[in-house]
Amino acid sequence: MSLLELKHIYKIYGELHALDDVSLKVEKGEWVSIMGPSGSGKSTMMNIIGCMDKPSKGEVLLDGVDIAKESAKNLTAIRRDKIGLIFQQFHLVNYLTAVENVMLAQYYHSLPDEKEALEALDRVGLADRANHLPSQLSGGEQQRVCVARALINYPEIILADEPTGNLDEANEEIVVDLFHKLHDEGTTLIVVTHDPEVAEVAQRTLVLRNGRLHKEIVNQNFTGKIHFEDMESFRKEEKGNA
Amino acid sequence: MFIRMLRGTLLRQWKKMLMIAFTIALGASLASAMLSVMLDVGDKVNQELKTYGANITVVPKASSVLTDLYDVEDENGTGAYLREDELGKIKTIFWAFNIVDYSPFVSTQVTLPDGSEAKITGSWFNHHMELPTGETLDAGIGSMRSWWEITDGTWLDEQNAAQENSAMIGTTLAERLGVKAGDTLRLEGSASALDLHIVGVYDAGGDEDEQLFAPLNTVQTLADLDGKIDSIEVSALTTPDNELAERAAKDPSSLTVAQYEIWYCTAYASSICYQIQEVITDSVAAPVRQVADSEGAILEKTQLLMILITILSLIGAALGICNLVTASVMERSGEIGLMKAIGAQNGSVSGLVLTEIFITAIFGGVIGFLAGFGFAQIIGHTVFGSAVTLKPMVIPITAVLVVLVTLAGSIPAIRMLLRLRPAEVLHGGH
Ligand SMILES: Nc1ncnc2c1ncn2[C@@H]1O[C@H](COP(=O)(O)OP(=O)(O)O)[C@@H](O)[C@H]1O
Ligand SMILES: [Mg+2]
Numbered sequence: 209m210s211l212l213e214l215k216h217i218y219k220i221y222g223e224l225h226a227l228d229d230v231s232l233k234v235e236k237g238e239w240v241s242i243m244g245p246s247g248s249g250k251s252t253m254m255n256i257i258g259c260m261d262k263p264s265k266g267e268v269l270l271d272g273v274d275i276a277k278e279s280a281k282n283l284t285a286i287r288r289d290k291i292g293l294i295f296q297q298f299h300l301v302n303y304l305t306a307v308e309n310v311m312l313a314q315y316y317h318s319l320p321d322e323k324e325a326l327e328a329l330d331r332v333g334l335a336d337r338a339n340h341l342p343s344q345l346s347g348g349e350q351q352r353v354c355v356a357r358a359l360i361n362y363p364e365i366i367l368a369d370e371p372t373g374n375l376d377e378a379n380e381e382i383v384v385d386l387f388h389k390l391h392d393e394g395t396t397l398i399v400v401t402h403d404p405e406v407a408e409v410a411q412r413t414l415v416l417r418n419g420r421l422h423k424e425i426v427n428q429n430f431t432g433k434i435h436f437e438d439m440e441s442f443r444k445e446e447k448g449n450a
Numbered sequence: 451m452f453i454r455m456l457r458g459t460l461l462r463q464w465k466k467m468l469m470i471a472f473t474i475a476l477g478a479s480l481a482s483a484m485l486s487v488m489l490d491v492g493d494k495v496n497q498e499l500k501t502y503g504a505n506i507t508v509v510p511k512a513s514s515v516l517t518d519l520y521d522v523e524d525e526n527g528t529g530a531y532l533r534e535d536e537l538g539k540i541k542t543i544f545w546a547f548n549i550v551d552y553s554p555f556v557s558t559q560v561t562l563p564d565g566s567e568a569k570i571t572g573s574w575f576n577h578h579m580e581l582p583t584g585e586t587l588d589a590g591i592g593s594m595r596s597w598w599e600i601t602d603g604t605w606l607d608e609q610n611a612a613q614e615n616s617a618m619i620g621t622t623l624a625e626r627l628g629v630k631a632g633d634t635l636r637l638e639g640s641a642s643a644l645d646l647h648i649v650g651v652y653d654a655g656g657d658e659d660e661q662l663f664a665p666l667n668t669v670q671t672l673a674d675l676d677g678k679i680d681s682i683e684v685s686a687l688t689t690p691d692n693e694l695a696e697r698a699a700k701d702p703s704s705l706t707v708a709q710y711e712i713w714y715c716t717a718y719a720s721s722i723c724y725q726i727q728e729v730i731t732d733s734v735a736a737p738v739r740q741v742a743d744s745e746g747a748i749l750e751k752t753q754l755l756m757i758l759i760t761i762l763s764l765i766g767a768a769l770g771i772c773n774l775v776t777a778s779v780m781e782r783s784g785e786i787g788l789m790k791a792i793g794a795q796n797g798s799v800s801g802l803v804l805t806e807i808f809i810t811a812i813f814g815g816v817i818g819f820l821a822g823f824g825f826a827q828i829i830g831h832t833v834f835g836s837a838v839t840l841k842p843m844v845i846p847i848t849a850v851l852v853v854l855v856t857l858a859g860s861i862p863a864i865r866m867l868l869r870l871r872p873a874e875v876l877h878g879g880h
Contacts, residue, residue: 251877260791260873281795288793295876299788303458308451315451316793357792369877 209272211236211364211396212257217266219252219419226252227263228419236364239387239397241407244416250400251369253416257398258291258367259283271364288317292358294368298350300342306353307338310360317361328356332386348379355386365396372406384409452802459806463778470774470807471814477767477855478818479825482848484760486826488753489841505738506723508532508682508730531556531678532733534666539729540684541581548717551685553577553590554666558673560637568623569661570637572669575608591663594685595654603631603650608665615668617646620659624651637662639672684726684735688719695720764855771859775807779863786867787875796868803867807860808853815852819845 212234219227227249234240242250255261256268259275260283268276275286287293300309310328311320329338332352342350351371358366368387372380384406387397399410407413413425460467512530537554540546557571574590581587591598592605606618617637619629629635633648646664653659670676691699698705698713699720705713713721723735779786789799823840830838 255873255877258791258873260871260876284790284793284795287791293791293876297876299784299791299876301455301458301785301788303462304454308454311451312455312789313792316789316795316798320451361793 210234210269211238211271213267213269214253214257215267215269217253217256217263217268219249219256219261220264225419227256230266230416230419230421232414232421234365234396234398236396237391237394238412239391239410240399241410241413242398242400242416243402243404243407243413244422246402248416249419250416252419254367254369254398254400257365258293259287289361290364292361292363292366294351294354294358294366294371296370296373298342298347298354298374300350300353300357302342305339305341306334306345306349306356309342309353310357313357313360325356325360328360329353331359331389332356333382346379348375348382351375351379351383352386355383355390359390359395363395365398366390368397368399370400370402372401372403380406452805455802456806456809459782459802460809463781466774466778466781467806467810470771470778470810471817473767473770473774474811474814474852474856475818475821476770477764478815478848478852479822480763481760481851482819482822482844483825483829484756485844485847486823486838486841487829488756489843490826490830490838506684506686506719506726506735507738508684508726508733508735509680511732511734513680530732531675531680532682532730534670534677534679536730537679537682538579540682540726541579541587543722543725543729544714545686545717545722545725546583548687548722549684550687551587551589551593553594553683554679555681555683556666556669556673556675556679558639558669558675560639560662560672562627563636564627570617570639570669570672571658571661571663572666573663574666575606575663577608594683595652597655599653599655601651601653603648606649606663606665613647613649614665615644615646616649617662617664617668618650618652619648619662621651621653622659623661624648637672639669639674641674642671644668644672682730682733683738684722686719686722687717688722688737689717691718691720694718698724764851768855768859771807771856772862775803775860775863776866779803779867783870783875786870787872790870791872791876800864800867803864804860807856811852811856815849818852819848822848 210233214230214232217227217230218225230249230253242253244250252261256263256276257270259270259278263276266276267274270286270290273286275283278286300306301312304312307322307325307329310325311322314320314325326335326338329335332355334349334352334356337345337349340349342353345353351374354371358368372383375383380403387399388409391397397410399406401407408427409430411427411430413427415422415425510530510532532554534554537552540549540552543549553574555571555573557569559567560570562568574592576588576592577590579587579589590608601621602624603618606616607613617635619627619635624630627635629648629651631648631650634645635648636643636645646662646668652663666679670678689695694705694709694713695716695718698710698718702710702713702724714724715721719737723737726735727733786799790796823838823844826838830836
């Protein structure tokens with residue numbers, strides 16, 4: 209059984225078919241990119257997979273459960289337990305420090321555990337920035353806090369909607385590198401992006417157009433590990449740039 | 451975590467929270483001031499109202515007994531009258547200074563030019579008295595019927611000799627007869643007939659609108675009642691009755707000598723009545739029941755007004771809170787959407803927002819309560835001339851009101867918060 213399966217999904221706003229008969233399967237541990245022009249339905253699809261929206265028609269099976277039929281309350285619980293979200297605009301709570309932002313996800317999931325939250329920040333290379341407020345962090349660092357927050361509860365799928373849209377190239381590489389790490393650890397990744405460089409490192413790229421699945425590109429050269437080994441040196445470089 | 455978030459939002463939105471606290475403080479201060487005044491000052495209002503316009507009527511003993519026995523209005527009589535020459539004595543009683551006004555009354559039926567009958571009452575209008583003390587007093591219905599509205603002409607002036615054969619007529623009767631100020635009306639009494647010059651038309655808003663008023667002598671001449679009067683109305687300043695006064699009013703002889711002294715030398719309505727009876731032969735003086743009732747009505751209306759002010763101020767506060775809380779939630783919609791996205795259920799997000807508002811509300815409520823108590827003191831001193839004591843009941847009532855108002859004010863914001871969908875706020879307009 210696939211981890212995620214969309215069966216003939218429609219999302220209709222009045223006349224507009226934001227999603228028009230989309231079907232796809234994502235296996236556990238897979239890394240999938242989604243591309244497409246603006247307005248092609250990428251975010252709409254991510255919202256449906258992320259249990260933040262429901263399709264107008266069709267089935268969405270996550271771990272065999274049709275989430276299109278669940279109540280809002282259950283969707284919140286499923287999202288909390290199975291999904292990690294990363295946004296283009298980071299969406300950190302601006303009066304909480306980096307580690308508190310990570311702990312917030314723990315708080316709503318189970319219990320805040322500062323030690324574990326610090327470990328997560330360490331994984332994204334931000335251990336020494338734990339007590340900084342978002343306003344004291346660079347865009348790349350903020351997005352890394354987001355990644356730490358997304359992975360803190362060991363989600364089955366991480367959904368990232370244009371995670372590098374607001375980042376410069378150097379930070380983009382750091383984030384992509386983090387995705388490699390997560391992929392290596394067996395996390396399922398679905399990443400929406402405009403950037404072919406970000407897309408092509410995935411195993412598969414789905415292209416949406418006008419709400420329909422336009423084509424599917426399988427990355428024959430997918431190697432797995434192409435991430436930067438030394439996060440620390442990279443961060444120094446980044447500081448130098450700033 | 452919860453505490454950290456609370457602290458974060460409270461600190462970050464302190465301006466808005468201060469505004470909410472201020473709004474609540476305003477509502478709470480008015481509510482607690484009104485409640486304090488209402489609960490404590492009930493007596494004080496009563497006292498205040500009794501002090502003015504407390505009224506006593508004096509009637510002949512015979513008619514009083516008859517009225518008491520048969521519960522009928524004694525119109526023209528049993529032939530029992532009070533004596534006009536004793537009227538001056540009322541200003542000689544122990545509590546003379548407390549008698550601020552009084553007026554005698556004598557009534558008779560007269561036949562009008564169109565053949566119908568009407569009642570005419572003789573009284574003082576602005577009767578000038580030189581008192582033995584050297585003071586002067588202008589007594590009569592000119593001041594005791596101060597609520598009369600003169601719809602045509604003027605008040606009758608007793609001091610003006612030209613107005614000797616004059617009268618005032620009630621609006622209802624004037625309309626029926628087609629009479630206006632300046633007209634002359636021929637009245638046939640049981641003893642004689644007189645042409646009376648109508649100087650004014652009054653609207654008393656009651657039975658008196660169907661009759662005429664004329665100087666005492668005029669009516670006495672019409673009915674051949676020289677020197678006789680039916681009743682006296684007295685306006686006296688009185689001390690509110692206490693248990694002693696009530697006992698004395700029933701039977702002064704039941705008191706001990708010392709109690710009698712205290713009672714006699716206190717301006718209770720009952721002791722003033724007693725003293726009037728002593729100087730007016732064969733009279734019965736009694737506080738007017740009707741006036742006591744209207745005092746009660748005024749007290750009720752005053753309380754109603756206070757309740758209205760309280761309710762309006764609380765509604766105002768709720769609306770203010772509603773605006774501010776809604777603005778605060780809107781400002782944070784991104785943050786709230788995020789919390790929901792990372793797994794916060796509606797309950798925990800509303801819990802956070804409500805806790806925040808309630809901390810603010812408690813803060814505002816306490817300040818408002820203290821301010822309100824101060825406000826109550828000011829009202830107490832300026833309006834009632836005495837301090838307002840704190841009734842413990844005010845505290846829980848104010849607390850409950852603050853909670854209700856805060857809850858009511860937060861409902862729209864909470865509803866908005868519940869409806870807020872993370873997908874809509876997080877992708878920044880797709
Ligand atoms: N809540 C909504 N109401 C109406 N139309 C919407 C709504 N959300 C998205 N759309 C429309 O659906 C289409 C797909 O949007 P979206 O999924 O955000 O595109 P993108 O691929 O750029 O992420 C767009 O035309 C958008 O205007
Ligand atoms: Mg989008």
